[in-house]
Amino acid sequence: MTPNAAASSAPSRRSFLASTAVATAAVAGGMPLLAACGGGQSGSKDGTTSGKAAEKLLPAFVASTVVVPDIPSKNGSSAGFTKPIDLDALKTSVPKKLGGGSQLKVMAPMWGSPPSNDNAYYTAVNEAVGVKVTWQNQDGNTYDEKLGAVLASSDIPDVVVVPGWNLNGKIPSAINAKFADLGPYLSGDKVKAYPNLAAVPTDAWQRSIFGGQLRAIPMPASYVTNIVPFYRKDIFEAKGYELPKTADEFLAWAKEATDAKAKVWACDDLKWTAFNIYGVLNGSDKALWWDLRDGKLVNRIETDEYLEALEWMRKLYAAGVVHPDAKAVKGDASNRFTAGQSLVFNGDISYWYGSTAEQRTQKTAFEMGAFDIFGPDGGDPTIYATQPAGIFTFVSKKASKQQIKDFLALANYCAAPYGTKEYMLTAYGVEGTDYTLKDGMPVKTAKGNNEVFGAYDYTGDPASYLAHPDLPEIAKLQVEWQQRMGAFTKKSSFYGLTITEPNRFTNLANDFEQLEDDVVRGRKKISDVQQAVSDWKSKGGDGLRDWYQKLLDDNGSAAN
Amino acid sequence: MSHSTVPRTRAEAKTDEKTPAGSGDTAGPRGKRRAGKLSLRLRFRRDRTLILMTLPAILLLLVFNYIPIFGNVVAFQDYDPYLSDNGFVAMFESPWVGFEQFERIFQDSGFWHAVQNTFVLFFLQLVLFFPIPILLALVINSVIRPRVRAVAQAIMYLPHFFSWVLVVTVFQQIFGGAGIIAQTLRQHGYEGFDLMTDPGIFKFLVTAEGVWKDAGWGIIVFLAALSAVSNDLYEAAAMDGAGRWRRMWHITLPALRPVIALLLVLRVGDALTVGFEQLLLQRDSVGPGASEVLDTYVWWNGIRNQDFSYAAAAGLIKGVVGLALVLTANKVAHLMGEQGVYKK
Numbered sequence: 001m002t003p004n005a006a007a008s009s010a011p012s013r014r015s016f017l018a019s020t021a022v023a024t025a026a027v028a029g030g031m032p033l034l035a036a037c038g039g040g041q042s043g044s045k046d047g048t049t050s051g052k053a054a055e056k057l058l059p060a061f062v063a064s065t066v067v068v069p070d071i072p073s074k075n076g077s078s079a080g081f082t083k084p085i086d087l088d089a090l091k092t093s094v095p096k097k098l099g100g101g102s103q104l105k106v107m108a109p110m111w112g113s114p115p116s117n118d119n120a121y122y123t124a125v126n127e128a129v130g131v132k133v134t135w136q137n138q139d140g141n142t143y144d145e146k147l148g149a150v151l152a153s154s155d156i157p158d159v160v161v162v163p164g165w166n167l168n169g170k171i172p173s174a175i176n177a178k179f180a181d182l183g184p185y186l187s188g189d190k191v192k193a194y195p196n197l198a199a200v201p202t203d204a205w206q207r208s209i210f211g212g213q214l215r216a217i218p219m220p221a222s223y224v225t226n227i228v229p230f231y232r233k234d235i236f237e238a239k240g241y242e243l244p245k246t247a248d249e250f251l252a253w254a255k256e257a258t259d260a261k262a263k264v265w266a267c268d269d270l271k272w273t274a275f276n277i278y279g280v281l282n283g284s285d286k287a288l289w290w291d292l293r294d295g296k297l298v299n300r301i302e303t304d305e306y307l308e309a310l311e312w313m314r315k316l317y318a319a320g321v322v323h324p325d326a327k328a329v330k331g332d333a334s335n336r337f338t339a340g341q342s343l344v345f346n347g348d349i350s351y352w353y354g355s356t357a358e359q360r361t362q363k364t365a366f367e368m369g370a371f372d373i374f375g376p377d378g379g380d381p382t383i384y385a386t387q388p389a390g391i392f393t394f395v396s397k398k399a400s401k402q403q404i405k406d407f408l409a410l411a412n413y414c415a416a417p418y419g420t421k422e423y424m425l426t427a428y429g430v431e432g433t434d435y436t437l438k439d440g441m442p443v444k445t446a447k448g449n450n451e452v453f454g455a456y457d458y459t460g461d462p463a464s465y466l467a468h469p470d471l472p473e474i475a476k477l478q479v480e481w482q483q484r485m486g487a488f489t490k491k492s493s494f495y496g497l498t499i500t501e502p503n504r505f506t507n508l509a510n511d512f513e514q515l516e517d518d519v520v521r522g523r524k525k526i527s528d529v530q531q532a533v534s535d536w537k538s539k540g541g542d543g544l545r546d547w548y549q550k551l552l553d554d555n556g557s558a559a560n
Numbered sequence: 561m562s563h564s565t566v567p568r569t570r571a572e573a574k575t576d577e578k579t580p581a582g583s584g585d586t587a588g589p590r591g592k593r594r595a596g597k598l599s600l601r602l603r604f605r606r607d608r609t610l611i612l613m614t615l616p617a618i619l620l621l622l623v624f625n626y627i628p629i630f631g632n633v634v635a636f637q638d639y640d641p642y643l644s645d646n647g648f649v650a651m652f653e654s655p656w657v658g659f660e661q662f663e664r665i666f667q668d669s670g671f672w673h674a675v676q677n678t679f680v681l682f683f684l685q686l687v688l689f690f691p692i693p694i695l696l697a698l699v700i701n702s703v704i705r706p707r708v709r710a711v712a713q714a715i716m717y718l719p720h721f722f723s724w725v726l727v728v729t730v731f732q733q734i735f736g737g738a739g740i741i742a743q744t745l746r747q748h749g750y751e752g753f754d755l756m757t758d759p760g761i762f763k764f765l766v767t768a769e770g771v772w773k774d775a776g777w778g779i780i781v782f783l784a785a786l787s788a789v790s791n792d793l794y795e796a797a798a799m800d801g802a803g804r805w806r807r808m809w810h811i812t813l814p815a816l817r818p819v820i821a822l823l824l825v826l827r828v829g830d831a832l833t834v835g836f837e838q839l840l841l842q843r844d845s846v847g848p849g850a851s852e853v854l855d856t857y858v859w860w861n862g863i864r865n866q867d868f869s870y871a872a873a874a875g876l877i878k879g880v881v882g883l884a885l886v887l888t889a890n891k892v893a894h895l896m897g898e899q900g901v902y903k904k
Contacts, residue, residue: 144864145863148641148863148866149647151641151642152641152642152646152647152650153646153647154645154646154647154649168864168865168866169864169865169866169867170640170641170642170866171866173640173642174641174642177642177643178642260746260752261746261747263738263743265738323738324736324737324738324739324742324754324756324757325732325736325737325738327737327754327757327845328732328736328737328754328756328757328844328845329844329845330728330729330732330736330756330845331732341738503640507865507867510864510865514847514848517844517847518847518848518849521757521847523759523846523847523849524847524849
């Protein structure tokens with residue numbers, strides 16, 4: 001996901017991403033109906049909605065002209081802002097207060113300690129929007145465990161945030177049963193009442209169609225892979241290492257660079273990068289696991305690339321070049337990286353800013369860069385696109401009309417683009433309390449760091465962008481990396497759709513992630529994966545293929 | 561393991577069984593009069609204060625232990641909590657599937673693997689863990705200076721209050737591949753090692769962690785039993801010429817016997833519970849092959865995969881087997897002439 005990285009404090013963002021990187025793996029199928037039964041009411045119908053049926057639901061797109069990014073989006077990248085915010089010339093994107101003063105209880109994941117509900121920041125946002133939001137924050141790392149129970153109760157909060165990687169098991173059917181249809185407020189031209197929401201890309205809205213209805217406010221994301229292989233630029237330069245350009249070169253370099261005696265290992269776990277190097281279908285959403293090859297749908301686990309990527313990662317582990325704590329899946333990979341115990345690690349693109357900013361404050365010589373993903377034998381890679389929206393915010397069916405309108409007012413406010421007054425409030429809080437000005441730049445105070453993070457990030461976001469007022473060069477590097485990788489990025493057959501698999505299939509592939517981790521760490525063999533794939537086929541994988549094939553026949557492919 | 565009331569002597573245990581739960585202390589004055597001879601009303605009037613005092617505990621037991629038992633019906637359903645507005649009501653609307661969930665479980669090799677891991681861990685813990693608190697209690701008991709004794713006890717109890725997250729982290733920092741020991745070895749020209757990611761020795765590792773964390777805590781019950789042994793016995797034995805070992809063999813250990821038997825029965829009844837958080841925390845380090853036990857299996861399927869009925873069925877199997885085990889162990893204890901947990 002593409003966070004509005006500037007909006008949150010480094011530590012919370014880091015742990016947030018650490019968990020997503022892991023969670024992305026397991027991710028599940030989305031939901032909704034076959035186009036054929038498009039428009040049907042709720043229930044746990046499976047399938048998806050696309051094409052004509054979707055067009056009726058999708059909000060109109062009206063690009064925002066309030067602020068122009070310094071680097072426009074290209075090849076699916078985020079837009080980049082590389083100039084400091086001009087605080088004297090902040091634009092206004094919400095000229096009048098839209099909220100009607102409703103109470104909204106919002107349940108959301110949080111990676112960090114929640115501040116008290118009556119802090120200056122929350123009060124100021126509530127006041128500016130015209131709502132009374134009460135946050136019910138849950139630990140983001142175990143959010144899926146709480147979500148299931150909360151949705152099963154008769155008393156669900158008015159607004160519920162659901163990360164895409166939590167759409168497991170029966171959660172999709174719960175969403176269809178419990179959350180309101182926002183179509184009557186947003187579809188077509190109705191969205192124009194909320195100009196910032198009208199500027200959210202259609203791709204992201206398409207993902208918000210659950211069970212045949214437009215049910216969620218999406219958090220738009222770049223479709224270029226969010227997993228970036230980072231390396232220690234300072235150490236590479238000091239030691240005179242060249243960046244490896246093929247899978248074999250990497251292994252050879254890793255053996256040379258590992259010095260266990262000095263507590264330095266070449267890399268951390270790179271499974272996700274291995275998948276990208278070898279051109280494995282994207283694993284972040286079950287619908288993306290499928291692709292049409294020679295007229296037949298193929299699942300990522302059936303491909304040779306999948307096995308090759310696992311084999312390469314297994315070789316790295318076997319050679320002892322991976323940090324032992326990564327083998328034990330303990331501790332924080334980014335900490336090992338900043339401490340110089342590992343020289344390469346992969347993680348969400350936001351680490352680029354988070355780790356650099358953290359190290360700058362500590363005045364270390366730390367410099368990080370990112371590899372361009374290479375093909376296994378060098379040359380251009382094939383990378384598969386991730387979904388263009390990854391986190392969704394829903395409103396309970398029991399909410400009143402006024403509550404829904406006020407929620408949309410909140411979403412519209414939070415979706416204000418970078419460089420507006422609204423952005424300054426949601427991203428930095430109250431001037432003087434949460435941030436102060438230093439050389440014309442906003443700098444968060446201790447209070448700001450404790451209060452202004454991870455809350456209003458989920459209740460509305462503009463089109464994906466990257467901006468770091470304090471480190472503009474990082475935003476530039478990030479966007480440029482996305483644009484280079486975007487050029488090699490392909491969309492698989494079900495890209496952009498939110499798909500609900502039938503209940504009998506939802507748990508079919510759940511154990512593959514564990515199996516991958518067993519194989520790369522040498523506890524199981526590649527042949528065990530092949531066995532598991534053949535079991536998967538006979539236990540329903542082939543049935544699931546037929547089901548997806550029908551979906552494809554009905555909806556057409558998104559592939560390019 | 562937590563243990564509530566432990567009879568200090570056999571005589572007292574006998575009086576206990578004749579009186580209503582929790583009223584052991586009043587047994588004395590009533591002498592040998594059989595409670596059964598009084599009418600229910602009279603007994604109620606006589607004990608009303610005591611009954612009143614037990615009410616809160618009974619209430620808790622009802623709400624958190626007995627009422628949830630009814631939830632087991634979902635094991636015979638294909639339960640979907642989102643069928644209705646309310647997860648509880650959904651129980652009445654979910655379709656019945658008979659023993660289908662159980663059939664699925666018995667056909668799943670993962671389940672049998674979890675059962676196997678559970679039993680192996682149980683036996684390891686029984687052999688390697690269970691005797692340690694007894695030994696420690698004997699050692700502590702032999703320390704005479706109160707200050708030394710207090711300090712030793714405090715040090716031994718302390719790890720009990722650490723969370724599993726902390727315990728696992730400490731072990732990782734010491735025995736992990738980049739831990740203190742491995743790095744020290746490497747710096748002196750030896751090969752490092754990694755105890756934390758080796759599935760082969762994982763069960764010993766888990767047991768060792770358990771011993772470090774809880775063995776000290778386990779000595780409390782034994783110390784209590786030891787403190788009830790009259791010093792007169794030791795003095796008399798010493799007068800008769802019994803040495804240190806003979807006194808331990810003939811006085812100390814017989815005094816501990818009922819407690820050991822009781823705890824053993826309880827432990828066997830609990831055999832299928834071999835740790836949950838501890839194993840879940842280390843699942844990724846060694847893979848589910850080595851770390852999956854019944855409790856984590858239920859969690860994985862129920863909470864992670866949201867296959868509630870399947871998980872409920874697996875939990876029910878565990879409960880039934882556990883009940884059979886505790887009854888058997890109790891019977892064996894009786895045959896050995898011990899009190900066990902209860903007697904008819």
